[in-house]
Amino acid sequence: MTNPILPLPEALLSGVDAAQFTPGLYLVATPIGNAADITLRALALLRRADLVACEDSRVTGPLLQRYGIKAHLLPYHEHNAAKVRPQLIEKLQGGAVVALVSDAGTPLINDPGYKLVKDCIAAGLHVTALPGASAVPTALCLSGLPSDRFLFAGFPPPKSAARRSWLAELKSVPATLVLLESAQRLADSLADMAAMLGAQREAAVARELTKKFEEVRRGGLGELAAHYAEHGPPKGEVTLVIGPPPAAAAPSDADLDAALAEAMARLPLRQAVDEVATLLGLSRKPVYARALELRDDGED
Template structure:
């Protein structure tokens, strides 16, 4: 069915043919529990019961959820491997007037889960897309992390290979907003190691693991300590993981105190600027570049 969405749009552009469609269906984007089944909303349950079809990331996983709530709506697969090809199948049902619900294995669809292409195709075809909000691991983790939440950035899953992962982290080194990542449990430790090396071991971090489940863990300590804590307890390397990091803070402006300036002036009286700044740095412990800039300004005066 590749390209079906485009073909359907062309058909609908013909007013005579469009009359055959009495009304279009609605695509509902339905959030489902990330662990605790009690977190499903009444509206989500009603929507899943009333639609004609449920597009699910994994039909076997979603079937267990539906059976738990006594919902008998038919399921069809819509995952990352078939979403583009099967999108036309769901569009055809929507264009025929059937309502369709989109669900992922857990949480809110499209958030590091399939669904983007179907939603995009539906909107392009003039179909109403309605969110049915609910659980989302990154928001749950952020709400309990104790990190600044007024501004944050979600990076999803980092690259699986070390080179790609470190490259992405390097690009985020001076990001001032709170950083949020998803990570697979078998890569958690090596990811924390890379983060500690790139961001520094003192950067505040939070591991939110198995949220809403029996063994929920929310641990907030500096990155170096968090890495060592996870390394020492293999139980922390299991389950669904959300990693949150404090954003970068610019260091306070460093100044040259009066005593250091006195040392610098004495050296400038006898030595070239560069040599005087280097010796002043050794004597005072201040950065050479800072003292070199101060020396240039003193000479100019």
């Protein structure tokens, strides 16, 4: 069964002034699953655009057709970007309104477009974004994990050794991590994450976001790795959210004394105190007091 055409009601678009779309490049977010997750402004722009640069016309075409939009589509992806980019710049310099869309979600978020935007800015061309759907904040919000600070790290390397080195760099980042991963590599990737980040570290695997069979599976990395090793690859696109590392345990008195002894052996007292207080995350005053005690004991 084909999707019905949903023409754009003029009443709904009455608040979107077509005149606002001056010549330039427009980064237009498209749905990540549910076709209804597109803004009125995005639809109006796509109808007005002289050219729509897209990853795959077989994906963008049906979306536009669903809303009764006829547009000139030009494929723009990582394999033809070097050739097509100058053509787009020429169109923009000639006064065209050009929309850039990815297959799903917000352009440039792990999708082509960064170099085009950079070249447009360098050429003094108008660039703006029409915000909308993105798997990254959607999965983050549904994960139940801290969302006040997060790092989007894209896809992990496909090979285990490289992936483990990559994870080692992220292990101590004091923020929630958001990653993308292929369904086929998910179990192996989760196993490496459990080994490198800790089996108990909280995580969530989100798939088929905004679609009928949307699912968010939550648990420790070890638990999630075991689940997908047993049940096999899930269906659909996968976004992985990993909670921040647990807070480090407070340093013991022995840790403080050892750090001070090492620092005081090579630095003046005040510099040693500053270094140790920063290193151990302690207030300077008690560190300074302990340093004085150690110095005095050493002079007896």
